[in-house]
Amino acid sequence: MDKKLGLSALTALVLSSMLGAGVFSLPQNMAAVASPAALLIGWAITGVGIVLLALAMLLLSRLKPELDGGIFSYAQAGFGELIGFCSAWGYWLCAVIANVSYLVIVFSAMSFFTDSPEKVILGNGSTWQSMLGASLLLWLVHALVLRGVQTAASINLVATLGKLLPLGLFVVLAIAAFQFERFHFDFTGLSLGKPVWQQVKDTMLITLWVFIGVEGAVVVSSRARDKRDIGRATLMAVIAALGVYLLVTLLSLGIVPRAELAEMRNPSMAGLMTTLIGPWGDLAIVAGLIVSVCGAYLSWTIMAAEVPLIAAKHGAFPRSLSRQNDRGAPAASLWLTNGCVQVCLILIWLTGSDYSTLLTIASEMILVPYLLVGAYLFKLARGLKKPTVTLVSIGASAYGLWLLYASGPLHLLLSVVLYVPGILLFLYARRGGKASQPLHLAEKTLMAMLMLAAIPAMWMLIGE
Numbered sequence: 001m002d003k004k005l006g007l008s009a010l011t012a013l014v015l016s017s018m019l020g021a022g023v024f025s026l027p028q029n030m031a032a033v034a035s036p037a038a039l040l041i042g043w044a045i046t047g048v049g050i051v052l053l054a055l056a057m058l059l060l061s062r063l064k065p066e067l068d069g070g071i072f073s074y075a076q077a078g079f080g081e082l083i084g085f086c087s088a089w090g091y092w093l094c095a096v097i098a099n100v101s102y103l104v105i106v107f108s109a110m111s112f113f114t115d116s117p118e119k120v121i122l123g124n125g126s127t128w129q130s131m132l133g134a135s136l137l138l139w140l141v142h143a144l145v146l147r148g149v150q151t152a153a154s155i156n157l158v159a160t161l162g163k164l165l166p167l168g169l170f171v172v173l174a175i176a177a178f179q180f181e182r183f184h185f186d187f188t189g190l191s192l193g194k195p196v197w198q199q200v201k202d203t204m205l206i207t208l209w210v211f212i213g214v215e216g217a218v219v220v221s222s223r224a225r226d227k228r229d230i231g232r233a234t235l236m237a238v239i240a241a242l243g244v245y246l247l248v249t250l251l252s253l254g255i256v257p258r259a260e261l262a263e264m265r266n267p268s269m270a271g272l273m274t275t276l277i278g279p280w281g282d283l284a285i286v287a288g289l290i291v292s293v294c295g296a297y298l299s300w301t302i303m304a305a306e307v308p309l310i311a312a313k314h315g316a317f318p319r320s321l322s323r324q325n326d327r328g329a330p331a332a333s334l335w336l337t338n339g340c341v342q343v344c345l346i347l348i349w350l351t352g353s354d355y356s357t358l359l360t361i362a363s364e365m366i367l368v369p370y371l372l373v374g375a376y377l378f379k380l381a382r383g384l385k386k387p388t389v390t391l392v393s394i395g396a397s398a399y400g401l402w403l404l405y406a407s408g409p410l411h412l413l414l415s416v417v418l419y420v421p422g423i424l425l426f427l428y429a430r431r432g433g434k435a436s437q438p439l440h441l442a443e444k445t446l447m448a449m450l451m452l453a454a455i456p457a458m459w460m461l462i463g464e
Contacts, residue, residue: 058231
């Protein structure tokens with residue numbers, strides 16, 4: 001049987017799942033939409049919100065230690081079988097599509113070493129060579145996770161330390177080269193032609209995604225050695241990630257002017273490192289990006305396979321997905337997850353299509369489970385009469401609503417299309433009286449509404 005995960009492994013899992021490719025492009029992404037003043041306000045709002053969400057997860061892990069299915073269990077316990085399933089389905093689907101994007105990004109980054117203007121080998125990650133390499137990496141990680149989650153988590157701990165090295169080097173060099181006059185020039189962003197508050201809102205669309213993965217320890221809570229470590233790991237990883245994001249974005253504005261930084265090619269941190277230490281700078285950052293994305297991919301593979309396993313144990317997914325091997329790895333769920341990833345890789349190669357819209361829509365689905373975490377804590381807080389718990393629950397719920405608003409209601413509507421096949425799977429899993437309890441009228445009504453809403457949503461999606 002697989003060993004349990006300790007505090008360091010859980011913290012590395014959460015931190016690695018958040019620190020993926022995005023951090024290496026943050027300098028340009030932020031400089032393109034916001035001034036230093038707007039960045040300070042934006043990170044303050046995001047920092048408070050994400051810490052409240054982490055605190056909500058910490059409190060739930062203490063108040064309801066028996067709910068070891070994490071996000072899925074919270075949604076199911078608080079709002080019923082259907083909402084619990086939708087939370088698990090949305091999260092799993094987002095994880096699958098995110099894993100596809102990680103594999104594409106890895107080989108797109110590797111093209112830095114293999115491609116030239118005369119000869120394209122890996123390209124943007126959609127060539128047949130990239131697809132072959134991505135498939136090999138996919139099944140290598142698959143074999144690794146089958147050896148046990150503890151083994152994969154130990155390797156992930158090393159990968160997390162590996163990705164922090166180039167980030168740490170960048171921060172140290174950026175501090176040495178930082179010029180306050182350059183940072184303070186056009187502090188409120190008059191050259192952007194937008195008020196500071198609009199700039200702040202624009203930063204939310206970026207900061208929104210860099211913290212996805214905050215729920216990592218909660219997702220694998222059934223494998224934690226000590227339930228108290230779940231909340232601790234989440235909070236520690238959030239604070240560490242927030243510190244990295246703050247330093248990377250703010251220090252960058254003291255190295256080159258904001259307008260110049262906004263025009264840099266991504267990963268923009270590579271261009272900044274070239275400014276700091278010469279031609280070897282971009283090499284160090286691209287290598288760091290590859291290690292970082294591989295580490296994030298390993299974390300997300302563990303998390304993606306865990307969700308169907310837990311949901312199957314509770315009857316929301318087909319029972320066959322609850323099978324584990326003799327090392328305690330979620331074998332059946334892992335085969336399903338990576339089989340879907342492989343199909344997506346082949347489709348990307350055959351069509352050469354840009355799936356960024358699908359990735360955005362799927363990412364929207366992960367925000368609903370975040371909102372349900374705060375909402376479930378609020379539901380519990382009403383019976384506890386503890387002001388601290390109530391305040392955290394209100395704050396986390398408000399932040400969850402803000403995330404949905406900032407990311408765009410249109411994409412939330414379009415995500416309905418992806419729920420329909422999930423509902424069919426849900427009904428299949430409950431066939432023949434296998435469900436623990438019958439669906440309520442409200443749940444049946446919600447299913448009908450989702451299916452009806454999928455018709456105009458599909459029409460809009462085709463028309464994009």
